[in-house]
Amino acid sequence: MLxxxxxxxxxxxxxxxxxxxxxxxxxxxxxxxxVSMPDGGEYDWTEGSExxxxxxxxxxxxxxxxxDLVPMLVENRISGFVLSVGHYFExxxxxxxxxxxxxxxxxxxxxxxxLFVQVSEVVFTYLINEQYALQQQAxxxxxxxxxxxxxxxxxxxxLEALAGFLYRSMTxxxxxxxxxxxxxxxxxxxxxxxxxEDGHTSEEVIRxxxxxxxxxxxxxxxxxxxxxxVSEIGLEMERIIAPIIVARQIIGYFWIIADDDRLTPxxxxxxxxxxxxxxxxxxxxxxxxxxxxxxxxxxxxAILQSDDLPDGLLESQAAALDxxxxxxxxxxxxxxxQSTNTDLNTLMVATEEHLHGVAKALVFVxxxxxxxxxxxxxxxxxxxIAAGLLARLTDPDKHILIAVGSHAENLGAIATSYERAxxxxxxxxxxxxxxxxxxxxxxxxxxxxxxxxDEALAANMYYEAVCKLHGSDEKQSKKLLPTLExxxxxxxxxxxxxxxxxxxxxxLIYRLERIEALTGISLKDTENSLxxxxxxxxxxxxxxx
Numbered sequence: 428m429l430x431x432x433x434x435x436x437x438x439x440x441x442x443x444x445x446x447x448x449x450x451x452x453x454x455x456x457x458x459x460x461x462v463s464m465p466d467g468g469e470y471d472w473t474e475g476s477e478x479x480x481x482x483x484x485x486x487x488x489x490x491x492x493x494x495d496l497v498p499m500l501v502e503n504r505i506s507g508f509v510l511s512v513g514h515y516f517e518x519x520x521x522x523x524x525x526x527x528x529x530x531x532x533x534x535x536x537x538x539x540x541x542l543f544v545q546v547s548e549v550v551f552t553y554l555i556n557e558q559y560a561l562q563q564q565a566x567x568x569x570x571x572x573x574x575x576x577x578x579x580x581x582x583x584x585x586l587e588a589l590a591g592f593l594y595r596s597m598t599x600x601x602x603x604x605x606x607x608x609x610x611x612x613x614x615x616x617x618x619x620x621x622x623x624e625d626g627h628t629s630e631e632v633i634r635x636x637x638x639x640x641x642x643x644x645x646x647x648x649x650x651x652x653x654x655x656x657v658s659e660i661g662l663e664m665e666r667i668i669a670p671i672i673v674a675r676q677i678i679g680y681f682w683i684i685a686d687d688d689r690l691t692p693x694x695x696x697x698x699x700x701x702x703x704x705x706x707x708x709x710x711x712x713x714x715x716x717x718x719x720x721x722x723x724x725x726x727x728x729a730i731l732q733s734d735d736l737p738d739g740l741l742e743s744q745a746a747a748l749d750x751x752x753x754x755x756x757x758x759x760x761x762x763x764x765q766s767t768n769t770d771l772n773t774l775m776v777a778t779e780e781h782l783h784g785v786a787k788a789l790v791f792v793x794x795x796x797x798x799x800x801x802x803x804x805x806x807x808x809x810x811x812i813a814a815g816l817l818a819r820l821t822d823p824d825k826h827i828l829i830a831v832g833s834h835a836e837n838l839g840a841i842a843t844s845y846e847r848a849x850x851x852x853x854x855x856x857x858x859x860x861x862x863x864x865x866x867x868x869x870x871x872x873x874x875x876x877x878x879x880x881d882e883a884l885a886a887n888m889y890y891e892a893v894c895k896l897h898g899s900d901e902k903q904s905k906k907l908l909p910t911l912e913x914x915x916x917x918x919x920x921x922x923x924x925x926x927x928x929x930x931x932x933x934x935l936i937y938r939l940e941r942i943e944a945l946t947g948i949s950l951k952d953t954e955n956s957l958x959x960x961x962x963x964x965x966x967x968x969x970x971x972x
Contacts, residue, residue: 428693429456429553431478431507431533439541439549443509446519447527447534454506454533459550461543465496465508475504478550480543482514490522497526497534507532509546513539550913568592568697572704582708589701593694596684599705602677602773604628605780615684618661622682631660636668645670646677651698653685669698673707676770678709700798712774720775723791726750727800731842750789754802757809758832758844760852761797763822771797774820774827781819786812795853800841806834813864823860828855831866858967876965889955889962892946897966899945907945908963910938914950915960 432452435443440930445452457476464485479500486493500508508527510519511895519534527534537546572581582599590597590610594617598609605627622628635657636642645652651669656662664684673678681702726744733741745752761778763771775790775797782788782799786807789800801807813829820827832848835841854877855865867874884890896907910928914935917923927936939950948955 430454431456431535434550434553435535437549437553439546440537442538442541444536445533448507448530448532450528451507451533452530456506456550457554459547461547466809470664474855476506477504478507478509479505480509480511480537482511482539483516484514486513486520489518493520493522494521494526497530497532501530501532505532507535509535509537509926511539511541511543512536544826562879569700572700575708580708581608582705583610585701586610587706589697592697593683597712598622598682599671600628600682600775602679602770603777604633604680605777608860609681613684614664616661616663618663619666619682619684621661629661630661635660635662641668642677646672646675647681651681651683651695667698669702671709673706673710678713678773679705681705687865699726716772716776720791723748723789724793727789727791727793727798730838731845733838743848748789751787751802752838754804754843755806755837756803756835756841757800757801757807758835758841759801759809759813759816760830760832760845760848760906761799761816761831762795762828762852762856763826764866768958771795777817777820780806781816782812785815796849798845798848802881809834810864813866817864826862827858828852828862829864830855831864831868833867849872853877854968859967872961873964875966876961877968879965884965887962889948890956890961890965892948893962893966895945896942905938907938907942910935911942911950911959912963914939915956915963919950919956 434456435452436441455476456478458474459478459480461480463479463481463683465479486496489748496508510516512518519536525533526532569607572585575585575588585625586597586599586608587610590612594612596609596611596613596615598619599607600622601607606622609623611623618629618632622632636654641652641654645668649670649672651667654662654666654668656665667681667683667685669681669683670677671681672767681698683698710727722744726741726748729741729744743753761774763774771792775792778797778799779790782790787802789802791798801809801812809831813831817829830848830852832844832846832851833840835844851865851867851870854870854873858873870877893908893911896911899905900908906928910924913924913927914921917927921932921935925932928935940949943950948959950956950959
C-alpha cells in the first residue's frame with residue numbers, strides 16, 4: 428500500500444522536503460492529480476486518497492485562499508499537497524504550514540525543475556505494480572483457501588492461514604456463539620480471552636450486540652462491521668465481526684481484533700473469500716452430520732418397531748452407531764421456546780458437544796425437537812444431566828425447555844420413556860412454561876388431568892365456570908380468568924396477586940367480586956378454590972387459551 432512516507436522514498440522525491448503535517452505521512456495515496464488552481468472550489472471529482480500536485484498559481488497574493496486551502500483539502504479527503512517552488516512561491520506560505528500542522532496534513536515542497544509529468548508517471552507505475560502484486564497475492568490466497576476445501580481442510584486451518592495474511596487475532600464462532608477455532612496474533616482483550624477460555628462469547632457481549640441491532644445489520648448488509656470498545660463488558664479493543672452466511676441464514680461469525688489498525692479494502696476482500704470458504708466447510712460438515720442424524724433417527728424408529736423387523740437388522744444398525752442394546756435408557760426431549768429464534772441443527776450440535784464425556788447418548792431431531800436417548804449400564808440421574816445441558820444451551824436470546832421421560836429398564840421400554848417425555852413437554856408448554864427442566868416423575872396431578880377424557884368433564888360446575896369466565900373475557904375484553912389464576916396461585920393473597928398482575932388492590936377486589944357474581948361460586952371456600960384451580964389446569968391442558 429503506497430503511503431506518503433513510502434512515496435517520499437521514491438527517487439523522484441529525493442530532493443523533496445516535508446514542510447508541514449509530518450504526523451499524516453501514513454495517509455494512503457491511490458491517485459495523483461495536477462491542479463493549476465488549487466483553490467478550485469468544489470472538488471467534486473475527488474474519490475478520496477488523491478495526492479495534489481500544484482505550482483500554486485491560484486493562491487498567489489490571496490491570503491484568504493491560502494487560509495482556506497488545507498481545510499478544504501482535508502474535507503475532500505485529499506491525502507497530501509505537493510507545491511512546486513520556484514514558480515509562484517519560493518517557499519510554502521506560513522498560513523498553509525500552520526493549518527497543515529494543525530490537521531496533520533502533509534505538505535511537501537518539490538524543486539521547480541522536477542516535472543509533474545515525471546512525478547505522475549513514477550507514482551502511477553508504483554501503483555500499477557502494487558495493484559499487480561495485490562492481484563498476485565489475492566490469487567495465492569484464493570488458491571490456498573480453495574485447496575483447503577478440496578482437501579478437507581478444517582476451520583482451524585482456515586483461520587491459521589487467514590491470520591498469516593492479515594496478522595490479526597481471530598476466532599470463528601457458530602450461530603450459537605460457540606468458539607469453533609481461534610488464532611492469537613499479538614495482544615487480545617479480556618472479552619476475547621474469556622471467550623477462548625469458556626468456549627463461547629459471554630452473555631454480556633451477546634446481549635450488548637443484540638441491543639445494538641448488530642446481528643440484524645449483519646444479515647442485511649452481509650458485510651463486516653466495526654465494534655467500538657465497550658470496556659464495561661470486556662471489549663477493550665476495537666474489533667470486526669463478519670458474517671458467515673448460507674442461504675440467507677447466518678451460520679457463523681468471524682471475530683477479528685482490529686484495535687487502531689483498520690481493515691483495508693484488500694483485507695475486506697480476503698475476509699469475504701475466507702467467509703465463503705468457511706461457509707463451504709461448515710456446510711459440508713453439516714451435510715455429514717445430517718447424514719449421521721438421519722441414521723440415528725432411523726435407528727430410533729427401528730427400536731420402536733423392533734418386533735416387526737427382520738432378524739439382525741436392528742443389531743447391525745445399532746452396531747454402526749455404537750448403540751448398546753442391553754443397557755438401561757432414559758429419553759430427553761429438548762424444545763426451543765416459541766418466541767426463540769433457534770436453529771435445531773445448531774441446538775443439536777451444542778447438545779452433542781455438551782454430552783460428550785458426560786453420558787453416552789443417541790441424539791437426533793424428531794417432531795421439531797431434539798431427542799436424546801441416554802444410555803448407561805445402570806440408572807442415570809437424567810434430571811441432573813438435563814440441568815447441566817440447560818445451562819449450556821441457554822443464552823440471552825434462547826428459552827429452552829427440556830423434558831425428562833421415565834426410566835426404561837430395557838429396550839422395549841424406550842417407547843414409553845419417549846412418549847412420556849413428549850407428553851411432559853406438551854403439558855408444560857400448555858401451562859405456559861417456556862424455560863427449564865421438567866420431568867415426567869414430577870407431573871403429579873397434571874398427568875391425570877392431561878389423560879382425563881372429555882366426557883369426564885361433562886356437568887362439572889367448576890370447569891363450566893372457567894369456560895364461562897373465558898367467554899366473558901373474549902366478549903368484553905376483560906381479564907377475569909388471569910385474575911382468578913393469579914389469585915389462586917398466590918394462595919388467595921390480595922397483595923401478592925395484585926402485584927403479580929400490576930393492578931391496584933381495589934381493581935383486583937372488584938374483579939374477584941365479578942367472578943363470584945358470574946359463576947355463583949364463593950372464592951372464600953377452600954374446597955371451591957381447590958376445584959377451580961384443578962379446572963383451570965384442565966382448561967389450559969386442553970389448549971383452550
